[in-house]
Amino acid sequence: MGLVGFGGIVFLVYMRYFSTPNPKAQSRLVATTEMENFFAAHWQRPIPLQGVAPPSYGGKEASLRPEACGSCHPTQYADWKESLHRRAMGPGPWGQIIDLTQNSPEEAIQCMTCHAPLSEQMPALEKTTDGKGNSYAKNPNFDPRLQLEGITCAACHVRRHQRFGPPKAQGASATRYPPGTPSHEGVQRTPYFEKAEFCKDCHQFDPENSLLVNGKPLQDTYREWKNSIWGKGEAACQDCHMSGRRHLWKGIHDRDMVKGGVRIEAHLKKLTAISESPLELSVAVTNAAVGHKFPTYITPKIFVLADLLDESGKSLPGTSQEQIIGWDTRFVNGQWKEYFDTRIAPGEISRKIFKWTPPARATQARVRVEVQPDHFYHVHFYPAYLKGENLSNDGKRLVEKALKESGGTSFVIFEEVIPLS
Ligand code: HEC
Ligand code: HEC
Ligand code: HEC
Ligand code: HEC
Ligand code: HEC
Structure with a gap:
């Protein structure tokens, strides 16, 4: 090579x-x-x-x-x-x-x-x-x-x-062209x-003939779709990504597209003060209408973030907790290694229970769900790549630009503040 x-x-x-x-x-x-x-x-x-x-x-x-x-x-x-x-x-x-x-x-x-x-x-x-x-x-x-x-x-x-x-x-959705428009012979x-x-x-990478990380090809979108209800005749990729024959192919980088694919519910439970963690916040994320795993690639990460707030809405130090949805797999010391795979298959639910012994000042609990579409590139890949030798000035400048851009694509799809009493 x-x-x-x-x-x-x-x-x-x-x-x-x-x-x-x-x-x-x-x-x-x-x-x-x-x-x-x-x-x-x-x-x-x-x-x-x-x-x-x-x-x-x-x-x-x-x-x-x-x-x-x-x-x-x-x-x-x-x-x-x-x-x-x-x-x-x-x-x-x-x-x-x-x-x-x-x-x-x-x-x-x-x-x-x-x-x-x-x-x-x-x-x-x-x-x-x-x-x-x-x-x-x-x-x-x-x-x-x-x-x-x-x-x-x-x-x-x-x-x-x-x-x-x-x-x-x-019918009405058929495109009409002005009479006499040349038509590249039909x-x-x-x-x-x-x-x-x-x-x-x-x-989709060929599962028979490609690198597998913990048994899975790094791109498996078609098979994830095929094995789901969507692949059994419910909807093709085009029905969701090109509906009305639009050519936008919106996906994980689009807030409305992601919001339309998942259902998120948060419930607060107050237990007795004698129990070890008297406060429990359960968050359920359902893959309701994503035609494959949510998310399908190793590149995005979804952060479910929970913390406790005081009366003025300020986050109380030491109360922040998180759950990450995604496939964390990276190239380390010459090989690919899986750290975790918490992606949600179509129709399935990911549940997380956050527990606290709340400080006296806590009056409300907050949950937010943030999508970072380019997490892998921004946090792992581009920084490592830029440490490489023999990069040309043009190549380096472009990847530095990509590093910067990939840090600005995150968005929040869910936020709820629940009073403790
Ligand atoms: C000079 C005008 C013209 C140009 C340039 C042109 N097209 Fe077309 N195209 C037409 C017309 C007129 C039709 C309708 C032809 C028919 O129904 O037989 C058409 C039909 C199509 C269709 C079928 C869509 C339909 O309405 O059912 C596709 C796909 C298409 N073109 C792709 C392309 C692509 C890709 C290019 C560029 C590489 C291109 N065209 C360049 C005039 C053009
Ligand atoms: C990644 C592949 C892809 C690219 C790139 C692409 N198309 Fe298409 N195009 C499709 C597919 C697939 C359909 C049919 C979608 C469906 O049936 O839901 C389609 C449909 C169409 C139609 C028919 C629309 C209608 O209303 O019937 C036209 C015209 C067309 N494309 C033109 C273009 C032009 C012009 C471009 C570039 C500006 C382009 N396409 C780029 C895949 C592509
Ligand atoms: C020629 C190869 C090719 C074909 C064919 C193709 N794609 Fe893609 N697609 C790509 C590449 C490469 C990207 C990543 C582009 C980038 O961000 O640099 C992409 C990106 C996307 C994204 C955006 C994902 C995101 O990060 O938000 C969606 C959605 C998508 N494709 C759906 C489709 C669908 C649906 C079809 C079939 C109609 C299709 N693609 C056909 C190569 C292809
Ligand atoms: C039932 C609707 C639906 C179907 C069918 C569907 N998708 Fe998606 N897709 C989504 C939604 C919603 C998102 C945004 C959430 C996400 O990224 O998982 C998405 C995201 C994506 C992304 C962004 C990357 C990522 O990591 O999630 C790509 C690429 C993609 N889809 C390709 C495809 C391809 C290829 C097919 C067909 C094999 C397909 N999709 C079928 C709804 C669908
Ligand atoms: C089999 C098709 C395929 C091949 C081959 C491929 N890619 Fe991609 N690439 C994709 C798809 C699909 C995406 C979008 C999903 C994602 O973000 O992981 C993508 C995304 C990317 C992205 C992030 C999106 C962006 O625009 O910033 C980079 C960077 C990238 N590819 C670089 C490369 C490089 C460099 C090579 C060759 C060493 C390569 N790819 C080979 C399909 C491919």
């Missing part, structure tokens, strides 16, 4: 999850259904070069740039611009990939197969597919303006310049765009 620093370590991990398709291994996996065949072709990543556009296409129809799609599809474009898919080459990923591009194009491409998957987004491409090791050549079709656009419209919708999309929406419509399997390639 010849790589110093954290990037190499991360890569090693990702490499195990998602090694470049090996033709021999592929042929063993007999695709059994039409849907699997469709996705095997649709999600070859990097997505093969599109080639030359049909001569009938005008400039905008031939362009892969999102703003070109946006000139005829303004609503999807406006949504997408706000989404995290658009920011998948933000300072965190790009700060690492920029150095990998110089030192190890192979690793850079691995990251980009999920973060910027079009071949046109890659400065170099693999030259040989004869299995004789990896050799990289400059990509003459590289579009530097496309590179940092992350997961573009074309990544999901365009193959060999042909448009793919879901069945036409019915659309290949398929119900597979409405299936959870559409999202699986980037949001």
Whole structure:
């Protein structure tokens, strides 16, 4: 690998999850259904070069740039611009990939197969597919303006310049285009765009062939969904993350989205003064409508915080307690280690009882639930990465920016103050 620093370590991990398709291994996996065949072709990543556009296409129809799609599809474009898919080459990923591009194009491409998957987004491409090791050549079709656009419209919708999309929406919700609008020779419509399997390639690591931490792949979202009531026909990823065919993909970074997925209840119980802890506050967090574990990834943490307050509402020292919901797993001394996994599966409840012997001044108890969507990156990953050697000035500057930004994404989804009497 010849790589110093954290990037190499991360890569090693990702490499195990998602090694470049090996033709021999592929042929063993007999695709059994039409849907699997469709996705095997649709999600070859990097997505093969599109080639030359049909001569009938005008400039905008031939362009892969999102703003070109946006000139005829303004609503999807406006949504997408706000989404995290658009920011998948933000300072965190790009700060690492920029150095990998110089030192190890192979690793850079691995990251980009999920973060910027079009071949046109890659400065170099693999030259040989004869299995004789990896050799990289400059990509003459590289579009530097496309590179940092992350997961573009074309990544999901365009193959060999042909448009793919879901069945036409019915009735009033169907999009109408001004008469005479050029239409890139129509659309290949398929119900597979409405299936959870559409999202699986980037949001699920292969459990048979990837690193497992305490038996679990680091990204297991599709399987968590499949094993829940949602995966038994209740709702696909799109029903919750693209409802009304919106292109926002809101998730753990959005307060309303998170609030809509969970139910939180707090109850105070006063026991007799002779009992050891005469005050008990029980907090129940229910995964009511999250289609997978809450949260699904190792990156977010949810803090359930409880303390006692005096009459003026001031927190009394020594009374603060917390419970953390999340999967705490980290890369320490050369290997991944699980510290705890308190994530909540769909339909399940996490209960915590906080106990105190209240100081005389305590008049009320408070409970707050705070979401830190980027906890792992902010607290563990970026600080460790920045200690690495051989970071370029650009890479360092970007990851410092990511460290700063990742500290400002927290929000509170629940707060209740309960009088003790
Ligand atoms: C010059 C205008 C124009 C441009 C540019 C354009 N489209 Fe379209 N697109 C259309 C029209 C018109 C239709 C309706 C075609 C039909 O129903 O047969 C359409 C339909 C679609 C559909 C099906 C949606 C529906 O309404 O049912 C998808 C998906 C799509 N386009 C994706 C894209 C993407 C991705 C890009 C950029 C890479 C793009 N289009 C660029 C005009 C355009
Ligand atoms: C080409 C790979 C790819 C595909 C396909 C894909 N995603 Fe993503 N998705 C990503 C990456 C990478 C991120 C992280 C972006 C970032 O924050 O840098 C992401 C982020 C998200 C988030 C935001 C999570 C958060 O932190 O709040 C949601 C929600 C999401 N994706 C849902 C979906 C759904 C639903 C689909 C299927 C319709 C889908 N994705 C398809 C790669 C993909
Ligand atoms: C199999 C798809 C996949 C691969 C390969 C992949 N990522 Fe990601 N990455 C994701 C998804 C999905 C998320 C969003 C979930 C999360 O935050 O953990 C993400 C999130 C991130 C984030 C935090 C979000 C942000 O925008 O700040 C960083 C940083 C990141 N990836 C860097 C990398 C790097 C560097 C590589 C290559 C060494 C890589 N990723 C390879 C799918 C992938
Ligand atoms: C991560 C993959 C992904 C990306 C990126 C993406 N789309 Fe889509 N798009 C989908 C899926 C999946 C659907 C179908 C959703 C459904 O049926 O619920 C869809 C639906 C559509 C439709 C049909 C809308 C309707 O009302 O019928 C259009 C048009 C479209 N996309 C255009 C775009 C444009 C333009 C962009 C970029 C600005 C874009 N998409 C980016 C996955 C994506
Ligand atoms: C029943 C609704 C529902 C379904 C179905 C659903 N999700 Fe979610 N998802 C949510 C809610 C609510 C959140 C916010 C809470 C959270 O982060 O756990 C979320 C969060 C996320 C996140 C943010 C990261 C994290 O650690 O939580 C990603 C990524 C994601 N979903 C992807 C998917 C994918 C991929 C599928 C399909 C396999 C899917 N979701 C199915 C409701 C749903």
